[in-house]
Structures are given as structure tokens and as C-alpha cells.
Amino acid sequence: MTKRGINTLKAAAKDQLLAAGRASRKAGLERKFDRMIPKEAERRTASTAFDFGTLDEVRELKIQRAAADLLKIDSPFFRSHDVRAAAHTIIDGREYINFSSYDYCGLNGDPRVNAAAHEAIEQFGTSVSASRVVSGERPLHRELETALARFLGVEDSVVMVSGHATNVTTIGHLLSKSDLVLTDAFIHNSIVEGVRLSGATRLTFRHNDLDHLEELLAKSRHSFGRVLIAVEGLYSMDGDSPPLARLIRLKNRYDAWLLVDEAHALGVVGATGRGLAERDGVDPNAVEIWMGTLSKTLSSCGGFIAGSSSLVEYLKATAPGFVFSVGMPAAQTAAALKSLQLLEAEPERVTQLAKNGHYFLKKAREAGLDVGTSEGLAVIPIIVGDSILAAVVSHRLAEAGINVQPIIYPAVPEKAARLRYFLTSNHTVEDIDKAVAATAECLARTRKEGEGLKLLSDSLSR
Ligand SMILES: Cc1ncc(COP(=O)(O)O)c(C=O)c1O
Numbered sequence: 001m002t003k004r005g006i007n008t009l010k011a012a013a014k015d016q017l018l019a020a021g022r023a024s025r026k027a028g029l030e031r032k033f034d035r036m037i038p039k040e041a042e043r044r045t046a047s048t049a050f051d052f053g054t055l056d057e058v059r060e061l062k063i064q065r066a067a068a069d070l071l072k073i074d075s076p077f078f079r080s081h082d083v084r085a086a087a088h089t090i091i092d093g094r095e096y097i098n099f100s101s102y103d104y105c106g107l108n109g110d111p112r113v114n115a116a117a118h119e120a121i122e123q124f125g126t127s128v129s130a131s132r133v134v135s136g137e138r139p140l141h142r143e144l145e146t147a148l149a150r151f152l153g154v155e156d157s158v159v160m161v162s163g164h165a166t167n168v169t170t171i172g173h174l175l176s177k178s179d180l181v182l183t184d185a186f187i188h189n190s191i192v193e194g195v196r197l198s199g200a201t202r203l204t205f206r207h208n209d210l211d212h213l214e215e216l217l218a219k220s221r222h223s224f225g226r227v228l229i230a231v232e233g234l235y236s237m238d239g240d241s242p243p244l245a246r247l248i249r250l251k252n253r254y255d256a257w258l259l260v261d262e263a264h265a266l267g268v269v270g271a272t273g274r275g276l277a278e279r280d281g282v283d284p285n286a287v288e289i290w291m292g293t294l295s296k297t298l299s300s301c302g303g304f305i306a307g308s309s310s311l312v313e314y315l316k317a318t319a320p321g322f323v324f325s326v327g328m329p330a331a332q333t334a335a336a337l338k339s340l341q342l343l344e345a346e347p348e349r350v351t352q353l354a355k356n357g358h359y360f361l362k363k364a365r366e367a368g369l370d371v372g373t374s375e376g377l378a379v380i381p382i383i384v385g386d387s388i389l390a391a392v393v394s395h396r397l398a399e400a401g402i403n404v405q406p407i408i409y410p411a412v413p414e415k416a417a418r419l420r421y422f423l424t425s426n427h428t429v430e431d432i433d434k435a436v437a438a439t440a441e442c443l444a445r446t447r448k449e450g451e452g453l454k455l456l457s458d459s460l461s462r
Helices: 003-007 011-036 056-070 111-124 139-152 163-174 189-198 210-223 244-253 276-280 309-318 330-345 348-366 387-399 429-449 452-461
Strands: 088-091 094-098 156-160 180-184 201-205 227-232 257-261 289-293 303-307 379-383 405-407 418-422
Touching: 094 429, 111 330, 139 156, 139 303, 139 330, 156 163, 156 309, 163 189, 163 227, 163 289, 163 303, 163 309, 180 189, 180 210, 189 201, 189 257, 201 210, 210 227, 210 244, 227 244, 244 257, 244 276, 303 309, 330 348, 348 379, 348 429, 387 405, 387 418, 387 429
Parallel strands: 180 201, 180 227, 227 257, 257 289
Antiparallel strands: 088 094, 156 303, 289 303, 379 418, 405 418
16 A cells, blocks of 8 residues: 555554554564574584573573664663763763763762772771671761661661662562552562562552552552552652652551652752652651662662661561671772762752753753653653664764663563663753754654664665
8 A cells, every 4th residue: 555545544544554564574573583593492502501592581682682783783781881980981982971870969989989988998898798797897887877867867777788689678578478569660670579579469550640559559458468559759761750748648548658769869859869758848757668779879889778767677687688698898888978978068969960950851842852751850761662763863872972771672661662861960061952952863863764663674674
């Protein structure tokens, strides 16, 4: 059928026809890849150890890589940077404006943070060697935990060696089979894994849809023992956040606990970076569990749980990921502590970050780009709706000196495939102007050449 012919069809029939075309193109591509990358049975070798390259899951990865190679796209993953994670970077000797770091307040590599880490190494070495419970702690551990609790306005906190493991062990430990966890549809993997470990039932409510959450609570609360609601202070895919006061009313009404993961909110949300409670003017002690990471704004590594003294005391005595795992290295503890002190002493970093985010959002909207529901703080997606298109545009932007990651299916649904920009307080107006203009131009040009799947099938038939 000619293009004109298609245009005379009713919308539904047109959609059906386009979907059929897309499916047959996809099937054609799959047949071609089957020939290029042999399946498990054909790849068996005489080697004594099992060859993981023969697993279907690994084959899937190889197919993705082969598709990228055909499009001459360098992998956007595992890029080796010559300098620290920050607003600007150097990759293979070439300078880039970097939108792929979580150095939100520009503290990574600050000479005062580096000096604190150096000093801690001199005094305590590079490892604390074992669990704090059995092997003892260093004064820095408690100093950081006390400072975090004070900064957030709660009684106490405990730090652990990984942000991801902090969620896994805390949720895995506090809940069990007879319990229920209600998670936002866009919740981070560490929370999902924690629920899996606990054996609790998990129900998902639509992203930031508290009516849906309430519906699920009303329907299911009575069938379970403990109930936990888990949300993020700033969602890392969409850059938006839930209304805290309503969440608190809901969890009180249904006798549930609330966990707020502030990984991307600390240093970002609220006038001085104290997160969702500060932004919404809510008493932080009304929330049972505050979680955060030390790896982003606090330019270190590790995670924390903050809340009541009883919660912290219990986790320190019994949570497997704390009791049976090494304590934070002194240098990383000192780096996080100094970063926190600087964040508190220099709140203009938070103000500047918000200014940059709002400016980026405004410019992107003016350029006709789809920024979804982003609130214009540190996280701004540009939704392009096609994984291959996102990968091609990211590659072309890298050629133009802009480092931004594509987020593709299955990390997000195909129609939500995007480029994701992480802003820092150190990006300049020029950086933002250049990035937005280049993205708009590159996206329009690539779209003109054909949607992602067509680009790929054209490359295959060449
Ligand atoms: C919402 C959220 N929670 C937890 C984590 C895990 O933190 P970390 O990377 O410090 O282990 C991340 C990491 O990006 C995150 O985005």
C-alpha cells in the first residue's frame, strides 16, 4: 500500500497495519540474528567448565551488542573516564560535558573532601578489615551516623558499605512471608530485591498514583501482618517525587510503615537538600525509615538507614548485611562526613543545582522536547519512545562532546525509552544551552532518517 493509501485508513486500522509492519520487520531481524549468533545447542564445546556464553540470557546480550555494532554505535556502558565523576569529563583524551554523574552538588574531588579522606587513610589505613560488631569501629563511623541523623532531623542512623545492600538487608530483615510491601511502579531494584529476600508479597501501585495505592491498601491490608510502603524522594528515571504528607496520612490510616529512599533526593530536594520532608514541611520523625546513599551527593560509597533509635539499634544488632559485613573504610566515611559538612555549610550548592535543573527543563520544553513529569531538579529525562533511536542519539551526542546515557527497554517500557540527563551544580548555562540545542537537533535529524527499528533493518540489508 502506498503512503497515501495508508493515510486514507481509519486511525485504528492504520495502527494495526503499522504494528503488523513493525512485527514482520522484527521477525525478519530475529531470523538474521539467529544466523549470526548460534544458539545454545550449536555452541556446546568440549571444555570441562560450563560455557556461560551458551546461555540464552547471554546470547540475548550478544544480540543487543551485534545490533549496536551494525549501527556503528559504541557501547554507552562501561566508558572509561580519565578524570573524576563530575559535570565535565575526559574519555579517551577527549573532553565532554557530562550528564552521567550523580555528583549533584559538585563535592566529588573537592580538596577539603580529598584531604579528609587522605587524613583518614593515614590514621586508619584503607580497610577496617571486618564487621564493626566483632572487630570494633573507628570514631568516624559514629561521627558520620550522628551527623546524618542530625542533618535529617531524626534520632539516629546506621551506615553500611553499599547503598543497594542497605535496602536489601533492611527490607529483607524487617519483613517476612506473612507481610506485604507496596512499591511504586518505578521503585529501585534494591528495594525489589529486598522484598524478594524477605518473602513478603509485593504489590505495585502506578507511578506516584496515591489513589491506586489507597485502593490496594483498602483491598489487601487486612490479609497481612506488617505492611511497608516504599517510595523514592526523587525518582531516578523520571525526576519526580510523591506528596509526602498524603503518604503519611495513608500509612497511618492503614497501619503501615513508610520507607522513603532518598538516594537522589539528598542534597537535591528541599531548600537545603534535606529531602522530601524539608520540601513538604513534614516532621521527618513521622516516617519510619529514611534510606539514602553516600555515593551520590556525599561523594563517597555506601548507604544509610535513618530513623528512630530503636530501629537503628535493632539493625546494628541483627541485620545480616551489617552484622556479617565489613564496616565502611575510614577514608570513605571521612569523605561522606566532610561532604555532608560542606553541604550544610554551603547550601548555595543546592540552590544552584535547582537553578540549573529548572533552566534545563525550561529550555528543553521550549525546544519541543518531551521531559515527561520531571520537576526540573537533578534528573531530567528526554523521552524519545524507541530504544534504538535513544541509543543512536546518545551515540551521536557523544560525537558532539555530550555524554548522556540512553535508558532503553527493558529498563523502561519501549515507548518510554529516553536519554537521561543528570544535572550538577557545576554545569554552566553554556553547557545546558549546548546540550539542549544539540539534543533537539540530533533527535530531529535521526527521526527524519527513520525510526530506530527501520534504521537497524536498513543497516542489516546493506
Ligand atoms: C533509588 C536508589 N536506591 C538505592 C541505590 C543504590 O545505591 P548505591 O549505588 O550507592 O549502591 C540507587 C543507586 O543508584 C538508587 O538510585
